[in-house]
Amino acid sequence: xxxxxxxxxxxxxxxxxxxxxxxxxxxxxxxxxxxxxxxxxxxxxxxxxxxxxxxxxxxxxxxxxxxxxxxxxxxxxxxxxxxxxxxxxxxxxxxxxxxxxxxxxxxxxxxxxxxxxxxxxxxxxxxxxxxxxxxxxxxxxxxxxxxxxxxxxxxxxxxxxxxxxxxxxxxxxxxxxxxxxxxxxxxxxxxxxxxxxxxxxxxxxxxxxxxxxxxxxxx
Amino acid sequence: xxxxxxxxxxxxxxxxxxxxxxxxxxxxxxxxxxxxxxxxxxxxxxxxxxxxxxxxxxxxxxxxxxxxxxxxxxxxxxxxxxxxxxxxxxxxxxxxxxxxxxxxxxxxxxxxxxxxxxxxxxxxxxxxxxxxxxxxxxxxxxxxxxxxxxxxxxxxxxxxxxxxxxxxxxxxxxxxxxxxxxxxxxxxxxxxxxxxxxxxxxxxxxxxxxxxxxxxxxxxxxxxxxxxxxxxxxxxxxxxxxxxxxxxxxxxxxxxxxxxxxxxxxxx
Numbered sequence: 001x002x003x004x005x006x007x008x009x010x011x012x013x014x015x016x017x018x019x020x021x022x023x024x025x026x027x028x029x030x031x032x033x034x035x036x037x038x039x040x041x042x043x044x045x046x047x048x049x050x051x052x053x054x055x056x057x058x059x060x061x062x063x064x065x066x067x068x069x070x071x072x073x074x075x076x077x078x079x080x081x082x083x084x085x086x087x088x089x090x091x092x093x094x095x096x097x098x099x100x101x102x103x104x105x106x107x108x109x110x111x112x113x114x115x116x117x118x119x120x121x122x123x124x125x126x127x128x129x130x131x132x133x134x135x136x137x138x139x140x141x142x143x144x145x146x147x148x149x150x151x152x153x154x155x156x157x158x159x160x161x162x163x164x165x166x167x168x169x170x171x172x173x174x175x176x177x178x179x180x181x182x183x184x185x186x187x188x189x190x191x192x193x194x195x196x197x198x199x200x201x202x203x204x205x206x207x208x209x210x211x212x213x214x215x216x217x218x219x
Numbered sequence: 220x221x222x223x224x225x226x227x228x229x230x231x232x233x234x235x236x237x238x239x240x241x242x243x244x245x246x247x248x249x250x251x252x253x254x255x256x257x258x259x260x261x262x263x264x265x266x267x268x269x270x271x272x273x274x275x276x277x278x279x280x281x282x283x284x285x286x287x288x289x290x291x292x293x294x295x296x297x298x299x300x301x302x303x304x305x306x307x308x309x310x311x312x313x314x315x316x317x318x319x320x321x322x323x324x325x326x327x328x329x330x331x332x333x334x335x336x337x338x339x340x341x342x343x344x345x346x347x348x349x350x351x352x353x354x355x356x357x358x359x360x361x362x363x364x365x366x367x368x369x370x371x372x373x374x375x376x377x378x379x380x381x382x383x384x385x386x387x388x389x390x391x392x393x394x395x396x397x398x399x400x401x402x403x404x405x406x407x408x409x410x411x412x413x414x415x416x417x418x419x420x421x422x423x424x425x426x427x428x429x430x431x432x433x434x435x436x437x438x439x440x441x442x443x444x445x446x447x448x449x450x451x452x453x454x455x456x457x458x459x460x461x462x463x464x465x466x467x468x469x470x471x472x473x474x475x476x477x478x479x480x481x482x483x484x485x486x487x
Contacts, residue, residue: 136242143249150260155253164246171242175234179227186224194231 012199013045016206023213030086031216033079034162034209040079044072069123077103077131080166084138087159091145099134106130122184128177132170139167158216165208172201275457283391290346293338301335347394355390356382359397359415366401367413374401374413382419385483392458393426393481396466399451400428400477408432408475419483426479434475437468 008015017038024035051058051065081100107127111117115124142163176198183191308328313321343349350358356378367374384390397415404410410432418425435443443452459466464481 136238139242140245143245147249147252150256155250155257167242167246168239171238172235174238175231178234179231182227183231186221186227190228197235 009196009199011049012203014042014049016203017042017045019206020209020213023210023217026217027213028216030083030159031162031213033083033086034213037076037079038209040075041072044068044075048072064118064120066120066123067118070117070127073124073128073131074107077135080135080138083162084142087142089142089145089149091148092141096138096141099138103130103134122181125177125179125181128180129174132174132177135166135170136174139163139170156215158212158219161208161212161215165205165212168208169201169205173198272461276461279392279457279461280388283388283395286345290342293345294342298335298338298342301331301338305331305335350390350394351387354384355393356380356417358390358394362394362398362401363413363415366405372405372411372413374415377414377416379417379419379424382417382424382483389462389481389483392462393424393479396455396458396479397426397428399455403451404428404430404432404434408434410434422483424479424481424483426481428477429474431474434470435468435477436470440466440468 020034020038021042024038027035048065048068051063051068055063078100081096081103085096110124110126115126117124142159146160176194180191183194305328308324308331311324313324316324347358347362349361359378360376363374363376366372401413404413408430410430413428413430416427416429418427440452444456455466459479459481462481464479466480467478469476469478
């Protein structure tokens with residue numbers, strides 16, 4: 001039984017994405033970045049888990065999946081930034097448009113001078129925590145804008161579900177991402193157990209995305 | 220156990236807990252504030268609806284009061300004056316009058332009769348005394364008989380006798396709606412058969428008008444209500460709104476149907 005649960009949690013980054021994928025059809029332009037994210041993340045995560053499960057059969061030069069986490073982080077950040085910009089909230093507009101540029105500058109400088117994008121042993125804690133920080137900022141500014149806006153019909157709009165899911169996921173994982181490199185060196189088994197928290201939060205995130213896309217397709 | 224490792228663990232646990240608490244508190248305050256705002260908006264909307272309702276009510280009531288006042292004036296004052304004139308006319312002695320004077324006298328007498336009938340008609344149209352005395356069913360029947368007084372059109376009625384007036388003002392509104400609809404059918408539909416029926420069930424009066432010719436569909440009705448041409452239809456809509464009822468226009472085979480549903484326990 002434990003083995004089955006272990007297997008489910010291990011592959012959660014893949015199957016969890018299948019839930020929102022069910023509602024991806026006929027989405028408005030606003031949710032296109034989210035739809036793209038779901039499909040791209042599915043293929044990246046599938047590659048991540050396949051490499052991890054069959055690492056003994058793959059040549060050493062190709063059996064690390066850490067660069068895929070870095071790639072996933074960049075893709076996720078850019079697509080969700082686009083989603084927040086497309087929300088058309090006239091609040092901190094310049095800053096919101098500048099953040100993706102700043103982030104890409106950070107990626108280039110970080111991987112150009114300090115870190116290796118294709119690090120065999122670990123993904124970039126710095127990249128993932130910066131991504132989490134900016135996405136938390138985006139989520140909080142969304143709520144601040146909405147508080148000042150008039151409520152028309154419903155609080156729980158499809159964009160609310162996307163932002164809340166993303167916010168919860170990033171809030172839980174900010175410190176996990178930040179300290180992951182340090183933990184893999186000092187407390188490897190703890191870091192592996194902690195990744196299960198990430199996996200559970202990823203399932204929650206995907207359920208929120210599914211709810212958002214379902215509500216949006218109903219409208 | 221290495222104390223530095225413990226510090227990292229503690230930092231991690233405290234960090235995650237603090238971040239989560241912060242996020243949840245922002246989320247809860249957001250939901251709470253939005254709920255309050257939504258409630259406020261809803262109460263504001265309800266207030267605006269009530270205000271609009273009162274405005275429509277005042278407009279319809281004042282129109283009705285004015286109709287009543289004019290009808291009374293015409294019936295009691297102008298009608299009485301004309302009847303008195305007629306009496307004086309009758310008492311005139313035309314023994315030595317020539318044939319031309321006699322013709323003029325007869326013509327004047329005839330015109331006076333016409334004026335009396337016309338004034339009576341206008342007065343009854345403006346305020347139905349039958350409605351006041353005998354209720355909605357009789358008023359509709361009487362109005363139908365009056366306008367069907369021609370071989371070109373046949374109007375039949377089958378009105379539910381179980382219906383009894385609860386709020387007289389509602390009956391006036393229903394009568395005016397029926398009047399307006401029948402006038403519209405006569406004017407625009409080129410109908411030669413009209414059937415009016417009513418069913419009273421569960422405190423809801425369902426009044427149906429079925430006619431042939433060129434009728435209205437729901438879309439056409441809604442479109443006309445937003446144009447300047449559909450003043451009568453706008454009036455119907457206002458009265459339906461006031462009665463908290465509904466009106467629907469539809470076509471079944473070659474006949475056009477107008478269905479009015481009004482809850483009779485509503486006191487406006």
